[in-house]
Amino acid sequence: MISENIWEQLIFTIGEIAIILVIGFFLFSLIVVGISFYSIKKGRFYFPSLVKSGIVMTEGMAKGICKFFGLDDKELTAFSINLHNTMNQTAFSNVLPEKRAIFLPQCLRNSACPANLTPEGLICRRCGRCEIGAHIDVLEKMGYKIWIAPGSTLIKRMVKKYKPEAVIGVGCIVEVREGLELLDKINLVGMGVVTLKDGCVETLLNWHDLMDVAVLGIEEEIQG
Structure with missing residues (x-):
């Protein structure tokens, strides 16, 4: 009892x-x-x-x-991405551009894109059908390593191979959130830029948003 x-x-x-x-x-x-x-x-x-x-x-x-x-829970997710970027801004600015990487989603390219898929992602042929090629040229001159990724598997592989110290991930809101979570887990400084339009083909990106992040810590060098 x-x-x-x-x-x-x-x-x-x-x-x-x-x-x-x-x-x-x-x-x-x-x-x-x-x-x-x-x-x-x-x-x-x-x-x-x-x-x-x-x-x-x-x-x-x-x-x-x-x-x-x-x-709208998307607004909450967008807020968390902006918050993440704000908290990582100083650490990102302290990384040299030569040690930074940018991953662009393949959905930004034109539907008639002639780019070849390689083990390191799509190789832009600068055909002029979209804005990717012109911006890659600018970013590479700044020192960035850039990949056009068909999926997250390539991102993991390139990070493991080239060991960047900071990463800018571009994609739809869900992809960016998941990417930032992944970077946090492997202790990499991550910044996210969300596309203006979701989808699998010919999505849109405000390239100024990407450039605003890309120039962090190196604005004076560019102006000089």
Whole structure:
């Protein structure tokens, strides 16, 4: 009888702890979402370290809260990317351009692109059908190593082979988020640039957004 009472008390205690943890997790998610959208509204990052960790920890629930209140969870993801970029800006600026890499998605190219696929990605032939070639020329003169990637497998392989110290990843919002998470796991400084249009063919990129990131830490050299 005594053992049964102890067992029932143990189950009851575990249940109480579980409920408290769920409520705490929900409240923490709510706080993260609240701070995130307040930051978006004000155009300023509040408690960046807390929010960045919170978004990673509570992503699923945070998105659920966004949907419940009729908010666009893509906006939350875009905010987390901007927050990530802001927190990495100083570290990225301290890396020499010769030790930086840029990965462009193949979907930016023209549908009639004549580029050849090689073990190191697509090799741009500067045909002029899209803007990739002209921008690669500018970025390579700055010292960047650039790849046009057909997928994440190539990115992992090139990072392992060439060992860049900082990476700019370009892609749709989901690809950029996943890429930044991957770079965090392998302790590489990552910056993300999101395309203006999603899709598999002839997507759009604001090249000024990419160049604004690319020149970080080397603006004076370019102006000189």
